[in-house]
Amino acid sequence: MTPPEPAPQRADARRNRARILDAAAAVFAAHGASASTEQIAARAGVAIGTVFRHFPTKKDLLRAIVKDLMERLTAEVAELAADGDPATALFAFFDRMVREAGEKKTVADLLAADAGVEVPVAGPVQALREGIGVMLDRAQRAGAVREDVRLDEVLALLTAACQGALAAGWDDDLRRRTLAIVYTGLRPGAASARPAG
Amino acid sequence: MTPPEPAPQRADARRNRARILDAAAAVFAAHGASASTEQIAARAGVAIGTVFRHFPTKKDLLRAIVKDLMERLTAEVAELAADGDPATALFAFFDRMVREAGEKKTVADLLAADAGVEVPVAGPVQALREGIGVMLDRAQRAGAVREDVRLDEVLALLTAACQGALAAGWDDDLRRRTLAIVYTGLRPGAASARPAG
Amino acid sequence: MTPPEPAPQRADARRNRARILDAAAAVFAAHGASASTEQIAARAGVAIGTVFRHFPTKKDLLRAIVKDLMERLTAEVAELAADGDPATALFAFFDRMVREAGEKKTVADLLAADAGVEVPVAGPVQALREGIGVMLDRAQRAGAVREDVRLDEVLALLTAACQGALAAGWDDDLRRRTLAIVYTGLRPGAASARPAG
Amino acid sequence: MTPPEPAPQRADARRNRARILDAAAAVFAAHGASASTEQIAARAGVAIGTVFRHFPTKKDLLRAIVKDLMERLTAEVAELAADGDPATALFAFFDRMVREAGEKKTVADLLAADAGVEVPVAGPVQALREGIGVMLDRAQRAGAVREDVRLDEVLALLTAACQGALAAGWDDDLRRRTLAIVYTGLRPGAASARPAG
DNA sequence: GATGAATGAGTCTTCATTCAT
DNA sequence: GATGAATGAAGACTCATTCAT
Numbered sequence: 001m002t003p004p005e006p007a008p009q010r011a012d013a014r015r016n017r018a019r020i021l022d023a024a025a026a027v028f029a030a031h032g033a034s035a036s037t038e039q040i041a042a043r044a045g046v047a048i049g050t051v052f053r054h055f056p057t058k059k060d061l062l063r064a065i066v067k068d069l070m071e072r073l074t075a076e077v078a079e080l081a082a083d084g085d086p087a088t089a090l091f092a093f094f095d096r097m098v099r100e101a102g103e104k105k106t107v108a109d110l111l112a113a114d115a116g117v118e119v120p121v122a123g124p125v126q127a128l129r130e131g132i133g134v135m136l137d138r139a140q141r142a143g144a145v146r147e148d149v150r151l152d153e154v155l156a157l158l159t160a161a162c163q164g165a166l167a168a169g170w171d172d173d174l175r176r177r178t179l180a181i182v183y184t185g186l187r188p189g190a191a192s193a194r195p196a197g
Numbered sequence: 198m199t200p201p202e203p204a205p206q207r208a209d210a211r212r213n214r215a216r217i218l219d220a221a222a223a224v225f226a227a228h229g230a231s232a233s234t235e236q237i238a239a240r241a242g243v244a245i246g247t248v249f250r251h252f253p254t255k256k257d258l259l260r261a262i263v264k265d266l267m268e269r270l271t272a273e274v275a276e277l278a279a280d281g282d283p284a285t286a287l288f289a290f291f292d293r294m295v296r297e298a299g300e301k302k303t304v305a306d307l308l309a310a311d312a313g314v315e316v317p318v319a320g321p322v323q324a325l326r327e328g329i330g331v332m333l334d335r336a337q338r339a340g341a342v343r344e345d346v347r348l349d350e351v352l353a354l355l356t357a358a359c360q361g362a363l364a365a366g367w368d369d370d371l372r373r374r375t376l377a378i379v380y381t382g383l384r385p386g387a388a389s390a391r392p393a394g
Numbered sequence: 395m396t397p398p399e400p401a402p403q404r405a406d407a408r409r410n411r412a413r414i415l416d417a418a419a420a421v422f423a424a425h426g427a428s429a430s431t432e433q434i435a436a437r438a439g440v441a442i443g444t445v446f447r448h449f450p451t452k453k454d455l456l457r458a459i460v461k462d463l464m465e466r467l468t469a470e471v472a473e474l475a476a477d478g479d480p481a482t483a484l485f486a487f488f489d490r491m492v493r494e495a496g497e498k499k500t501v502a503d504l505l506a507a508d509a510g511v512e513v514p515v516a517g518p519v520q521a522l523r524e525g526i527g528v529m530l531d532r533a534q535r536a537g538a539v540r541e542d543v544r545l546d547e548v549l550a551l552l553t554a555a556c557q558g559a560l561a562a563g564w565d566d567d568l569r570r571r572t573l574a575i576v577y578t579g580l581r582p583g584a585a586s587a588r589p590a591g
Numbered sequence: 592m593t594p595p596e597p598a599p600q601r602a603d604a605r606r607n608r609a610r611i612l613d614a615a616a617a618v619f620a621a622h623g624a625s626a627s628t629e630q631i632a633a634r635a636g637v638a639i640g641t642v643f644r645h646f647p648t649k650k651d652l653l654r655a656i657v658k659d660l661m662e663r664l665t666a667e668v669a670e671l672a673a674d675g676d677p678a679t680a681l682f683a684f685f686d687r688m689v690r691e692a693g694e695k696k697t698v699a700d701l702l703a704a705d706a707g708v709e710v711p712v713a714g715p716v717q718a719l720r721e722g723i724g725v726m727l728d729r730a731q732r733a734g735a736v737r738e739d740v741r742l743d744e745v746l747a748l749l750t751a752a753c754q755g756a757l758a759a760g761w762d763d764d765l766r767r768r769t770l771a772i773v774y775t776g777l778r779p780g781a782a783s784a785r786p787a788g
Numbered sequence: 789g790a791t792g793a794a795t796g797a798g799t800c801t802t803c804a805t806t807c808a809t
Numbered sequence: 810g811a812t813g814a815a816t817g818a819a820g821a822c823t824c825a826t827t828c829a830t
Contacts (some may be wrong), residue, residue, distance in 0.1 A: 010813075036799060054814095150374070156365065159361045163364050177350045181354065182382055185378035207789070234824075243790075244791040249826065443805095444810080451804085452805095544768070550769040554751040554769070558747060564747060575744055575777060603793070604794090640824085648822085
């Protein structure tokens with residue numbers, strides 16, 4: 001019936017909405033999805049009622065964060081897929097996401113289609129998937145990624161790296177070194193390590 | 198005052214302790230660390246008071262599970278490090294852990310030094326770290342892993358893979374394909390993919 | 395400071411006031427006095443601030459509705475008491491009120507001097523009471539109601555019937571049959587049923 | 592699966608359960624079903640958690656009170672229907688219920704199949720209905736109630752009287768006088784007052 | 789030692805009311 | 810005057826932890 005959060009009209013409301021979203025992202029990032037709504041309100045500098053006026057449910061708040069993120073990511077993907085250097089776009093995106101994951105718990109949580117948040121990942125994630133698919137394709141055509149690598153594995157590696165960075169708190173150096181190994185695994189010119197079983 | 202869990206004397210107490218540990222592992226695996234203590238008591242078939250007699254705090258229970266697991270893993274590592282084929286032991290261990298992670302949430306949670314549980318990973322994880330270090334060393338000497346790979350990256354990759362498998366629910370095939378890429382990255386004989394920045 | 399609701403001057407204000415009153419009557423009738431003010435505002439097609447500008451308190455709103463109703467009823471009573479057939483006016487009024495009670499929760503709530511609303515029934519209800527008293531008097535003089543019936547009982551019966559109809563949702567047939575019994579009890583020519591104790 | 596509240600075994604638990612039930616009856620009677628659970632806990636002299644341990648939901652508490660009451664009433668009805676004087680049992684029961692209604696809000700609320708409490712009136716109320724039906728039958732055979740009165744009207748009158756007494760707070764004298772009129776209406780030997788429409 | 793009832797702080801959510809726009 | 814966002818005090822309910830039995 002009513003659209004699910006159509007961005008308020010009044011300036012203060014819009015400002016608060018943004019503040020809450022930021023605060024929530026930060027708090028959830030720091031303490032996980034079980035952080036209390038009060039904390040978020042406090043951090044956003046509003047009363048708790050305001051949080052609930054904007055997001056009637058904690059789930060709604062989570063969803064909104066994820067959606068926000070999705071949109072940003074999808075845009076990035078689209079841009080890189082269209083304009084980026086075929087040989088490096090995929091890796092650049094990989095880098096960016098993993099770095100961000102270290103900061104925002106949500107990034108990783110969303111990639112894992114769980115989080116108990118029942119995100120309507122259907123549409124948005126598909127877009128992301130497709131964008132990455134395009135980058136993979138172009139990278140393979142450019143000879144930057146071996147032919148037998150499939151999208152599923154790339155997504156799995158991306159998820160894993162994000163989750164890992166998030167959970168273990170990789171610093172810049174560790175992230176670079178670790179991803180380097182992954183990239184090497186993706187590049188052509190090495191003996192495949194396909195295991196027997 | 199009292200040492201941190203001095204294995205009870207009475208037979209039933211010892212039995213209960215074990216039951217609770219099992220139940221807790223299962224329940225936490227299924228519902229995450231936010232599962233209620235009541236649930237665990239129910240599954241263990243004891244009253245809630247009994248759980249708290251054995252583990253005065255939920256954290257203590259978590260810690261005990263982690264310790265248990267750690268000991269099991271350390272034993273495995275030690276065995277593989279001592280007796281396994283230098284060229285494959287590391288990969289075998291990798292496989293085993295990632296597979297298990299898909300089943301037991303705890304495995305991954307512990308690897309991530311977080312879980313909001315402040316596990317005293319200090320001692321136990323060090324043992325694991327050392328064991329893996331030995332395997333890495335032997336693998337490098339056997340020419341199965343390139344020289345410039347360091348223990349930190351291996352642990353990061355392991356953590357990441359476990360978390361990824363856990364969060365996204367990799368099936369056997371996906372796990373195999375994904376890890377194959379990682380292993381290729383670890384093997385010598387490919388152009389290093391060390392990125393500029 | 396300000397008199398208790400000095401009928402606004404501006405045309406739109408007056409219109410809004412009426413709309414709110416109507417909406418409130420309908421909403422309270424449907425969901426009881428615990429319905430939210432937001433609902434009323436929505437139904438009235440105004441913002442919530444407007445409701446509170448006209449009625450600074452929820453209680454004030456309730457009171458206003460009751461007052462409105464009271465005035466309407468009092469007018470009816472006055473008319474029936476003056477112009478109606480002495481022998482039937484009382485019963486006609488009875489019928490009307492009970493029927494309405496089935497629809498408007500408020501009618502009954504107000505008759506019961508409670509509703510947790512502390513209605514200042516003082517003045518208005520007195521008017522109603524007097525009107526009904528007149529009708530009772532005339533009915534008794536016309537021989538339509540036995541002599542020993544007092545106003546208190548009539549009011550009690552009226553209250554009871556309204557509440558009953560309201561709570562149990564009497565349909566037309568049930569209302570007719572049930573009130574018939576009451577009327578028979580009020581009519582002369584039957585052995586009194588005054589109980590011993 | 593589990594029975595809906597099988598009376599606890601431990602003495603203190605049983606005692607608390609009873610206290611809570613009493614407190615709830617009193618508090619709900621005084622302030623209606625919207626009274627807060629805290630109030631009840633306070634009055635019962637227990638912590639709020641205890642109330643929820645015994646009755647996981649406010650509704651459950653309401654239900655339990657109603658059930659209690661139902662059982663008591665049903666027993667009374669059964670007794671009166673079996674052993675009472677056919678000519679007076681119905682009126683005696685009427686008296687008793689209306690008197691009680693003045694004290695316990697719940698009595699009336701339950702009779703009205705509403706209260707927003709979704710009482711499982713199905714079974715229990717049927718028992719009550721039947722018992723009253725028997726009393727009505729016997730009264731009619733004994734010539735104490737006119738033939739054309741049906742069970743529905745009797746129940747409607749009972750509901751109405753209870754609600755009225757409850758809402759308006761009839762004192763002993765008013766109750767007696769008011770019910771006398773109703774009883775007269777039920778007795779044979781008066782011209783029926785069936786209205787035209 | 790085991791049991792399970794009691795405790796009470798903490799969480800999400802609602803809603804009357806206030807106030808900036 | 811109207812609008813609708815912000816406030817914050819309750820209220821229902823959960824759950825780790827304590828303690829009488």
